[in-house]
Amino acid sequence: MSSVIKVAEGKYPGYDITIERGILDSVGEKVRPLTKATRAAIITDSNVAPLYLKRVIDSFKSAGFEVLSFAFPAGEPNKTLETVNRIMECFLIGKLTRGDIAVALGGGVTGDLTGFASAIYLRGIDFVQIPTSFLSQVDSSVGGKTGCDLPFGKNLCGAFHNPIAVYIDSNTLDTLPDHYKADGLAESIKAGAIRLPKLFELFENGIEGSVDEVIRQSVQMKADIVERDFTEKGERTLLNFGHTLGHAIEKYENFCGLSHGEAVSVGMALITKASEKAGLTKKGTYDRLVDCLKKYGLPYTTNIPLDELALLCTSDKKSIGSSIKLVLISEIGNAFIKEIAWDKLLPFIKEGKC
Ligand SMILES: NC(=O)c1ccc[n+]([C@@H]2O[C@H](COP(=O)([O-])OP(=O)(O)OC[C@H]3O[C@@H](n4cnc5c(N)ncnc54)[C@H](O)[C@@H]3O)[C@@H](O)[C@H]2O)c1
Numbered sequence: 001m002s003s004v005i006k007v008a009e010g011k012y013p014g015y016d017i018t019i020e021r022g023i024l025d026s027v028g029e030k031v032r033p034l035t036k037a038t039r040a041a042i043i044t045d046s047n048v049a050p051l052y053l054k055r056v057i058d059s060f061k062s063a064g065f066e067v068l069s070f071a072f073p074a075g076e077p078n079k080t081l082e083t084v085n086r087i088m089e090c091f092l093i094g095k096l097t098r099g100d101i102a103v104a105l106g107g108g109v110t111g112d113l114t115g116f117a118s119a120i121y122l123r124g125i126d127f128v129q130i131p132t133s134f135l136s137q138v139d140s141s142v143g144g145k146t147g148c149d150l151p152f153g154k155n156l157c158g159a160f161h162n163p164i165a166v167y168i169d170s171n172t173l174d175t176l177p178d179h180y181k182a183d184g185l186a187e188s189i190k191a192g193a194i195r196l197p198k199l200f201e202l203f204e205n206g207i208e209g210s211v212d213e214v215i216r217q218s219v220q221m222k223a224d225i226v227e228r229d230f231t232e233k234g235e236r237t238l239l240n241f242g243h244t245l246g247h248a249i250e251k252y253e254n255f256c257g258l259s260h261g262e263a264v265s266v267g268m269a270l271i272t273k274a275s276e277k278a279g280l281t282k283k284g285t286y287d288r289l290v291d292c293l294k295k296y297g298l299p300y301t302t303n304i305p306l307d308e309l310a311l312l313c314t315s316d317k318k319s320i321g322s323s324i325k326l327v328l329i330s331e332i333g334n335a336f337i338k339e340i341a342w343d344k345l346l347p348f349i350k351e352g353k354c
């Protein structure tokens, strides 16, 4: 079965997200009518290359593309400007022109790096996303955010650059190590908690056998929000539910402790506990959220002192002036933004005072 989600972003060109098992072998022919490119540069990482690169190369070759490929060493520590440079060197060596395309085959790191290199090489070439990790299939391949880390912090450098198409083959999840599944699970449970009560219920009942449906609903939700607020001036902020405290946890642990999804999971629980105490969230929502997180082995508490976390939150990208925009839920499926003064943050997360 195949589902297609259309993303139309006003002044930005729209694109389709196709979810179909086994689509990896026909991505080339699907891309062919979308571009006049003669060359396709397939960028992947050292873990994904031995698993899926050949199939994707063969598919693009049989669709008539001249294909070149490059695999960078896998992992977040390689999400650097240096790797972006190496990807652009590959484009240059392969003589990619403005009319040619890049293809990101891999997780969120591959998508962000390839998208960014495509955004800046020759002032921008088209690119295609073939996400292979759960996180990239439910979240990062949609929305046009691309970039890399700087020595000063994560995702500090980047550009908005939409793909011309996204192809999701959930069969690739069979080889994804369990450890990385947690990140996608947390972001998808977040999608349910902020906007999709039915998706949240699906998680509560168990997603066995419904992975494609989970991907479809998560992607549709993100696409709808991003369509209305591409550059994150308003509604897109809601996607940051759990992220303010989550980012603070990641920073406190120097990015060597909980993974991003696990930290977001704790962030969602902590902020909902506080907002329920403050009377801003329907009673019982925290318990429901935590039960769901527990069901998927996701963490919901931390030993890090809350005052340390509050301090780190004020250096979050989303803090403005002397206040911070917190994303809260009034109940499962309904998120809203509450702006709170920096000095009120600690009493809020500690005792629900606001
Ligand atoms: N652009 C956005 O909107 C956005 C949103 C969320 C996260 N992100 C970014 O995404 C990144 C995290 O994404 P990620 O978790 O996919 O990281 P990742 O790309 O590092 O992938 C995780 C690991 O899984 C491996 N892998 C990927 N697919 C596989 C498969 N099918 N089989 C076996 N191994 C596979 C990778 O080699 C890697 O070791 C972060 O850098 C984050 O900043 C971006």
Ligand SMILES: [Zn+2]
Pocket (backbone or CB within 6 Å): 187, 243, 260, 264
């Ligand atoms: Zn996230």
